[in-house]
Structures are given as structure tokens and as C-alpha cells.
């Protein structure tokens with residue numbers, strides 16, 4: 001029987017009949033995931049990411065990150081010097097904006113900046129925006145990242161929380177990207193935090209969560 005990848009509890013199954021996809025929704029924490037067998041391969045995934053043409057010239061994109069920094073990071077800036085942007089994408093926009101604000105920033109991306117610069121380092125802040133929805137093993141990745149946080153350091157994630165109804169979920173634009181496979185509720189983030197030694201500090205809108213290391 002399928003279990004929730006986050007809290008191991010029972011899940012309900014629902015289907016996108018048209019595209020022949022199977023999703024699971026956790027009856028306890030609300031985490032929604034696409035069945036692993038429908039995951040796109042890495043070649044297709046990279047092709048999809050290459051189509052993202054977001055740069056510092058894209059005003060809306062920059063504004064989104066400025067708001068993210070203002071709300072999720074700026075309140076804690078006194079305690080933040082070194083940051084890592086995990087999953088920085090084809091154009092490292094967020095890291096540049098953080099540097100403009102005086103933070104020292106490393107980047108890592110599985111496809112575009114694959115050198116594991118974080119391996120021997122610890123950070124005061126780790127950001128990961130529009131990354132967790134792509135992960136098939138989110139708890140493993142979170143566990144890895146927490147190892148690279150200093151005590152009391154922050155982690156700020158951006159990923160959209162899923163609608164509560166299956167019908168609404170299936171009609172939701174965000175899940176139509178075939179590389180989006182994991183959808184977290186605030187409650188699933190609470191469970192994850194408990195498991196890896198973080199505390200939830202703040203939830204912003206329907207897509208941002210800030211943790212602090214215990």
C-alpha cells in the first residue's frame with residue numbers, strides 16, 4: 001500500500017484520466033505527489049528548464065524575488081552573512097539580488113551549477129525557490145540541506161501549496177508542468193521540520209515557508 005512520503009500515513013489515490021496520471025494525497029498531512037513512475041527523465045526535465053527564460057531583465061520575475069527577500073529574509077538579516085541558493089536555475093537571479101543586498105552567496109544547481117560548493121561549508125541562510133515541487137525525495141534533500149546550516153540559521157523555500165480538493169488540484173495550472181511532482185501543505189512542512197531539526201518560523205501567502213534550525 002502507498003504511504004505518504006512525508007509522514008508515512010495513508011494516502012488517497014486520484015487520477016488525471018486524460019493524461020493517464022496517478023496522484024496521491026496524504027489523509028494526514030495533505031502532501032500530494034505524482035506517482036514516481038510518471039516522472040519525466042532528466043533529458044526531458046532539463047529541456048523543460050532550458051525554456052525558462054527568466055533573467056534580471058524580467059521585471060515581474062525580479063519583483064517576485066524582491067518581495068520574497070523583503071518578507072522571508074530581510075527580517076532576519078542581522079544574523080545572515082553567508083547564504084546558499086540551492087537550485088539556482090539557468091539564470092541565478094535570486095543570488096544576484098541577495099548579493100546586491102550585501103549577502104555573500106553560493107549557488108548550486110543540479111543542471112546549471114553542479115559543483116557541490118556547499119559540501120564543506122555551513123550557511124546562515126539557504127534559499128530554494130521553485131525547487132521542492134521537482135523533488136521525488138524531498139525529505140532526503142531537506143536533510144542534506146539542514147546539515148549545511150549553522151545553528152539557528154534560516155531556510156526559506158518557495159513552492160506552491162496545493163488546492164485541498166482533487167478536482168481543483170487537477171484543474172490547477174501549477175501541477176500541469178510535468179516536472180512538478182511534489183506539492184506541500186503547511187502541515188507537511190511542519191512534519192518535515194520536526195523530522196530534520198527545524199522549526200517553522202513563518203508562512204507567507206500560499207507559497208513561502210521560512211524555517212529556523214533548532
Ligand SMILES: [Zn+2]
Nearest residue numbers: 004007026029
Ligand atoms: Zn503525509
